[in-house]
Amino acid sequence: MSDTAVFERELVFRTPDFPLDVSIWDNHPDYPEITHDFCEITLILSGTAFKLVAGREYPLKAGDVFALHGAIPHGYRNTRNLKVVNVTYDPSLLGNVEFDVGELPGYQDLFYARTNGEGYRVMHLDLARLEEVQKLSRAIEKELHPGPTRRRAVRYQDRKQTSVENSEPLPRDRGCQFMAMAHFMNLVGLLSRWRFYKPKLVSEKIMNIERALDYLEQNFAEPLDHLELARRVGMSHRNFHRIFHRITGLTPSAQLQRVRVKKAAHLLQTTDKSVTEIALQCGFADGSYFTRCFGKQIGMTPRHFREKGSEAAR
Template sequence: MTSTVLTGNTFFFEPDLQLRVVKRDPEIPYSLHSHEFYELVFVIAGNGINFTQSEEQPIREGSVFFISPGIEHGYKKTENLVLYNILIGKNLFAKNFLDLSELPGFQSLFCKTDGIPFLHINPSQLAELLPTLQQMERETDIQEVGTGAKTMAYSCLLILLVSLSRIYDEVPRDNNQVVRRLSGVIDFMDRNKDQALSTKDLIKVANMSSSTLNRYFQHCTALSPIEFHIHKRIAYACTLIQEGNLSMSEISEATGFSDPNYFSRQFRKVMSMSPKQYQRIWTSHLG
């Protein structure tokens, strides 16, 4: 059976800027298909399986993967899965972006001609990249001339390519099996982003010793389990700031930080800026 081929004419508004951001909320099961263009996928919520004819890859919040033209893939067993798909025309995607091509991570993530390269970014990294991704979405939807939208959208793409390539270079490549071992405890963290968790809580869910749990998290994320959960709570705080419906004290309480000063210190530690600074930056992105 021949799979569906998605064409650029369906998605690209401008022939000289074949770049589009499509948010799928939710992404439902999707049969095998391929594209005439490149596709960079960010998973921002939920979970599921990305599959090809020969293999399956579990995906969840923080999964990032890159699909070259002609590669067949699909989605199944999706559960509240939310994706951002960056669609990039073949003529737009140059493999010699100045010194970007010198990064091993760029070669590994974006220059393979077979298979689907995967990367998992942590919650704070996702929170840092999300405003750039969302700005690209807005810029690619602007069709008026004389706005600089095309240049801005392209610059956002370059920022994402550099950032992901650098992150890829820092991540141990042998962590897939370990990540699967941690899936239950990470799901538990996802369901409890509104409160602090203790090491005792986590080792009970993970069904492993404290030292093993800590070693696995350090191997996969360079963070302790508690630090990783704090990153998830801060990423959730970033989402609440973006929504703009709550005060900072309410956001602090909603993410399980009973002391607003402690919340501010942890936010600054994770995001390298205060919550108010992040709010101002996010507001400027919207403008």
């Protein structure tokens, strides 16, 4: 694609002679299709999106892990609460390893086989396996960036500014690089072994979260009791919150707020009730708080939303 943007290598690798790094997106935005001359392993920790690869779209969700050749145009569309970890590397790193990583089952298919000529492979991990590879990516990051501040991924539109900020390479630390490489090889090895693993389509934990989501949909106007909601689905409070956030990308409170705003939007377009009446009916304590929440989620005030709906109906 002639109009595809090129993402520069120096934005990703602060140590030119050691092309391995990890970066984090806490809320990944939509992204134009780009190319680069390195590879990446991406872990989808929460949220949803469509991955654009060579003009085609692939749905992504929490638990998905994909390996991609950077020369293939790729981007993101329709991202929602998307949290990802990118492990970026030059494939020459693997070629320098004495042991034959290619003998691992699944390695050739995941990291080198070209899917429909696109060089893109995606696999899905259950929560336990996803947590394991996330720990490995965090271990790589801590070796290469030992300070308290995590390295954030670079938005395409910010790349020039970041290039200036990253102009000074990090000092070489061969000991840390050795440990980072060890964790990276562990990551590659596990993903290769798990390449053909098929998790259960519906696990008990996912079913529990689905039950919680259904409860919030049906009881959206009621105050949220976190302990009671966890009890209803048969989970401990701590475990429930951790898995709920992992699957949905939101806390139960934030999910409930989204449901309430959605219900309110429906009432604004289908009834003549006042904004204050609708706010109270949907569980908001007062009209001003409702207006702030509605604007944050919908992008306009409730009254403007109602007016736009009336105009469209004419």
